[in-house]
Amino acid sequence: MTQQTTKAKRVEETGRAPGFVSDYLLYLLAAASDAASAQFHAKVRKAGLRVPEWRVLACLADTDGAMITQLARRALAEQSRLTRIIAQMEDRSLLIRRSDPADGRRVRVYLTDSGRALAAELVPQAQKHEAALMEMLQGNEGAQLKPALKSLLAALEAQEDWQG
Amino acid sequence: MTQQTTKAKRVEETGRAPGFVSDYLLYLLAAASDAASAQFHAKVRKAGLRVPEWRVLACLADTDGAMITQLARRALAEQSRLTRIIAQMEDRSLLIRRSDPADGRRVRVYLTDSGRALAAELVPQAQKHEAALMEMLQGNEGAQLKPALKSLLAALEAQEDWQG
DNA sequence: ACAAACAATATGATTTTTCATATAGTTTCG
DNA sequence: CGAAACTATATGAAAAATCATATTGTTTGT
Secondary structure, three states: OHHHHHHHHHHHHHOOOOOOHHHOHHHHHHHHHHHHHHHHHHHHHHOOOOHHHHHHHHHHHHOOOEEHHHHHHHOOOOHHHHHHHHHHHHHOOOEEEEEOOOOOOOEEEEEOHHHHHHHHHHHHHHHHHHHHHHHHOOOHHHHHHHHHHHHHHHHHHHHHHHHO | OHHHHHHHHHHHHHOOOOOOHHHOHHHHHHHHHHHHHHHHHHHHHHOOOOHHHHHHHHHHHHOOOEEHHHHHHHOOOOHHHHHHHHHHHHHOOOEEEEEOOOOOOOEEEEEOHHHHHHHHHHHHHHHHHHHHHHHHOOOHHHHHHHHHHHHHHHHHHHHHHHHO
C-alpha cells in the first residue's frame, strides 16, 4: 500500500496516468503537436499574427500565388475559414487577392512586400526553434521522427485518394 | 521548361509544395495529427460525442475521479472549456461531478454506468483504428514513431517544469 | 450552343473556443 | 489567529471556427 500511495501521488503530480491514453498514437500526435508548437506560437502572436495567419504566410513564402483551396489544405484550415483569414490579411496589407485570368473562379493570393518582410522575419525564427526542438531529440529517435511523420502522412493521403 | 511545367502541375495536383513548410517539424506534427485523427473523429461524432468529450471519456476510463485541471491537461483543452464540457456531459448523464471532501475547491469527475459503457464501446474502436494506422507504417519508421513522440513530449514537459 | 454537372469562393447563422476575471476554498507566515 | 498569497473552478463577453448553402464561373455531353 505504500507503493500504491506513492504511485498515485506521482500520477497526480505529473498529470500523466498509466493506461490507454498515454500510449495512444492519436493522443501522442496531438499532445506532441500542441506542446511543441506552444512556445513558437506565442512568438507568432507577439508578432501580431494568429496561428492560421502565420501558416498562410509561411505557405505563401514557399509558393506565392496559391489559391484559396490549396492554402486551406496546406495551412490545415477549412475553406470558409481561409476565405475570411485571407480577407483580414488583405485588410492588413500582408497580401493581395487577384482572380486567376485563366479561371475566374479561382482567387490567387500574393504576398505584399510587407507580408514578405514579415515572413522573412518569422521563417528563420521558426527554423531556429525547430533546430532547438531537434536538439532535444538527439539520438536516433530524433533522426527518425520527421521521416516517420512524413511516411504516415503519405500513407494517409494515399488512402484518401482511393476512398474519399 | 517542360520540366518546370510538369513539376508545377504535380505541385498543383498533390497540394504539396517543396520548400520550408513541407519539411517543418511543427507542420508535420500538426498535419499528421489532423490526418491521422480524421477518420476516427468522424466515428466519435457519429457516436454523439464531440472530440473533446471523447478525450474526457477516454481519460476518465483510464483514471476515474480526476479533477478538472488534470482533465484539461490530459484532454488537451483549456480549463474553462473543460468546465463547460464536463457540465454538458453531466447533463447527458455520462459522468457526475463531486466536490473533493479533502479540498473543497476541487471537483472530481466520475463516469456513470452509461459513460463507462460508451467508453467501453469507443476505446476498443480507437485501438482497432490505431492498429490500422500502425500497420500502414510497417518497417522501423513505424516502430520508432511512438517512442520518438514520447521522448519529445517528455523533453518538452521537463523544459516547462524549469521555465514556466 | 445549351443544359446539367461540377468547381472555387463567399456568406449567414450557429456553435465552439478563448480570454479575462470573478468566486470560493486553502495554505503560508508573521 | 488573520491577512496575503495562492489554487481550483466558474462565468460573461468576445473572438474564432464550422456548417450549410448561396453565388459565380467552368466543363462536359448532346
